[in-house]
Amino acid sequence: MTQATFFVLTALADQPRHGYGILREVEDLSGGEVRLRVGTLYGVLDRLTADALIVLDREEVQQGRLRRYYRLTDDGMRALTAEAERMAAGASAAQRRIAEGRRAPERPVTPPATGPGLAGGLA
Amino acid sequence: MTQATFFVLTALADQPRHGYGILREVEDLSGGEVRLRVGTLYGVLDRLTADALIVLDREEVQQGRLRRYYRLTDDGMRALTAEAERMAAGASAAQRRIAEGRRAPERPVTPPATGPGLAGGLA
DNA sequence: GTTGAATATATCGGCGGACGATATATTCTG
DNA sequence: CAGAATATATCGTCCGCCGATATATTCAAC
Numbered sequence: 001m002t003q004a005t006f007f008v009l010t011a012l013a014d015q016p017r018h019g020y021g022i023l024r025e026v027e028d029l030s031g032g033e034v035r036l037r038v039g040t041l042y043g044v045l046d047r048l049t050a051d052a053l054i055v056l057d058r059e060e061v062q063q064g065r066l067r068r069y070y071r072l073t074d075d076g077m078r079a080l081t082a083e084a085e086r087m088a089a090g091a092s093a094a095q096r097r098i099a100e101g102r103r104a105p106e107r108p109v110t111p112p113a114t115g116p117g118l119a120g121g122l123a
Numbered sequence: 124m125t126q127a128t129f130f131v132l133t134a135l136a137d138q139p140r141h142g143y144g145i146l147r148e149v150e151d152l153s154g155g156e157v158r159l160r161v162g163t164l165y166g167v168l169d170r171l172t173a174d175a176l177i178v179l180d181r182e183e184v185q186q187g188r189l190r191r192y193y194r195l196t197d198d199g200m201r202a203l204t205a206e207a208e209r210m211a212a213g214a215s216a217a218q219r220r221i222a223e224g225r226r227a228p229e230r231p232v233t234p235p236a237t238g239p240g241l242a243g244g245l246a
Numbered sequence: 247g248t249t250g251a252a253t254a255t256a257t258c259g260g261c262g263g264a265c266g267a268t269a270t271a272t273t274c275t276g
Numbered sequence: 277c278a279g280a281a282t283a284t285a286t287c288g289t290c291c292g293c294c295g296a297t298a299t300a301t302t303c304a305a306c
Contacts, residue, residue: 007213013224014221019254029220030213030216031212037295040293043293064300065300067254067255080217080221081221085214088218092211094129094133094207097152101136142284162264162265163263170263186273187271187273189283191284
């Protein structure tokens with residue numbers, strides 16, 4: 001799942017929203033870091049609809065402007081949940097490894113075999 | 124940053140590895156879920172090298188087979204750290220919103236205006 | 247009263263990145 | 277001797293993101 005797709009699903013996770021509302025919501029919940037372009041948005045919306053992860057909830061005409069509201073399906077909610085878990089797992093895996101890498105020169109507790117050959121290196 | 128790029132950086136976070144080793148390491152640390160194709164790998168490696176997030180650490184000939192080891196640069200470490208933070212933030216934002224959406228019908232503590240219209244629910 | 251920003255939709259072409267296929271070479275196992 | 281595993285590399289295709297562009301309405305400014 002791409003970043004754009006993930007953020008669109010996230011924006012729809014709590015309530016149905018219309019396209020432009022998703023744009024602002026994504027910008028908001030990412031702390032202003034992620035700004036979806038309209039071209040990206042409607043592509044994502046079409047693909048998610050085709051995959052049945054979202055559906056058209058309703059259409060409203062607010063002050064002469066059409067608002068097309070989309071809503072997560074059960075599949076969409078499941079997909080988002082799974083993706084969030086995968087991301088969390090990936091993030092902590094990375095953070096763990098970063099910590100391990102930094103610790104390397106300390107030679108903590110368990111030497112692999114018995115130290116002597118290591119001097120030669122790549123040999 | 125793409126998924127493939129993120130996992131390559133993560134695989135290199137604790138120690139230098141060669142291409143094929145990265146392939147197995149990524150599969151390993153993702154619990155078998157992510158399998159990089161060689162076409163993807165070398166593309167990523169070239170791009171990361173061009174961006175100076177990794178460098179060629181050394182070349183070894185092990186049993187007649189060339190091994191080309193790559194290593195994270197300081198920039199690469201910073202980029203990975205930042206990306207991991209962004210992913211963790213994104214994941215918890217999604218999980219928070221999922222919880223909010225699910226909690227909606229419970230009407231917890233603070234009603235927005237005064238509750239009467241809510242009975243309609245999702246209608 | 248017209249101009250410009252915000253709101254709201256939609257399409258299209260370019261470009262970059264992931265992937266599948268393919269190729270080469272060595273070592274190990276059967 | 278054949279096939280799997282190890283290890284490198286390239287190429288074409290397809291898909292997704294982005295920038296540009298278009299249309300239409302409302303509201304604030306001048």
